[in-house]
Amino acid sequence: MLNSKPCLKLEITDPVASFRAAINENPKNTSHASNSGLSPRATAILAKCWKPDRHLTISFMDQPPAALKEAIKRHIWEWADYVSLTFSFIDSKDGIIRIKTDTAENASQIGTDALTIDANKPTMFIAARPGDLDFRTVVLHEFGHALGLHHEHLHPDANIPWDKPKVYKEYAEKWGMNKKSVDLNIFTPITEQVAITDYDTTSIMHYPVEKELTDGKFEVAMNTEISSKDKKIVAYYYPIDIPDGGSCETP
Numbered sequence: 001m002l003n004s005k006p007c008l009k010l011e012i013t014d015p016v017a018s019f020r021a022a023i024n025e026n027p028k029n030t031s032h033a034s035n036s037g038l039s040p041r042a043t044a045i046l047a048k049c050w051k052p053d054r055h056l057t058i059s060f061m062d063q064p065p066a067a068l069k070e071a072i073k074r075h076i077w078e079w080a081d082y083v084s085l086t087f088s089f090i091d092s093k094d095g096i097i098r099i100k101t102d103t104a105e106n107a108s109q110i111g112t113d114a115l116t117i118d119a120n121k122p123t124m125f126i127a128a129r130p131g132d133l134d135f136r137t138v139v140l141h142e143f144g145h146a147l148g149l150h151h152e153h154l155h156p157d158a159n160i161p162w163d164k165p166k167v168y169k170e171y172a173e174k175w176g177m178n179k180k181s182v183d184l185n186i187f188t189p190i191t192e193q194v195a196i197t198d199y200d201t202t203s204i205m206h207y208p209v210e211k212e213l214t215d216g217k218f219e220v221a222m223n224t225e226i227s228s229k230d231k232k233i234v235a236y237y238y239p240i241d242i243p244d245g246g247s248c249e250t251p
């Protein structure tokens with residue numbers, strides 16, 4: 001069974017700002033964009049990686065209890081071993097990544113899209129709590145988005161044998177999601193030309209998939225670890241050995 005509310009894609013209100021933020025941060029984000037400049041078409045195929053030597057400051061927008069704050073920090077730090085990016089948590093509320101815990105959502109902006117959000121608004125939402133079975137999964141997953149990762153179940157080669165009517169019904173009843181949201185978050189493969197490894201059912205970026213919602217055979221457990229392929233992708237974006245050598249090109 002699913003635990004916390006599914007992480008839903010956050011709407012980009014200004015695609016041009018998203019595009020500009022990405023190319024200003026890391027020109028290699030355009031590697032796969034068409035040469036049509038700032039057209040909406042180009043923005044749809046843009047990677048959103050940080051520059052490999054970026055220092056990401058991280059703030060809490062509200063005042064979570066110390067235990068919650070420390071638990072979130074601990075799991076975010078788990079990513080630090082695999083990337084050239086550096087992180088620090090700051091006491092002020094003006095970090096590049098701004099976390100809101102007083103929320104019902106688990107969600108995050110993807111990579112450089114965080115730069116397009118008003119400075120007084122959060123870029124990441126964490127509703128999960130340390131007592132929840134999926135707390136660590138949620139924190140690792142949301143920070144994966146902050147590093148530029150997309151949902152793995154939307155991998156172009158995923159081909160999950162969904163029982164779509166059941167999925168619509170289940171997600172509507174359990175999470176209040178309408179058809180459009182289910183289509184966007186569960187059925188529509190990503191189109192961004194980002195670094196992609198083979199489809200990875202062990203990715204921390206994959207939703208759990210119950211076999212009751214598929215052909216009865218396919219299922220994906222709730223992943224709790226950063227997978228080896230997750231590590232491979234972020235190491236490609238943010239190589240530790242050659243900090244300036246990062247690229248968003250397909251490996």
Ligand SMILES: [Zn+2]
Pocket residue numbers: 007008107141142145151
């Ligand atoms: Zn997500």
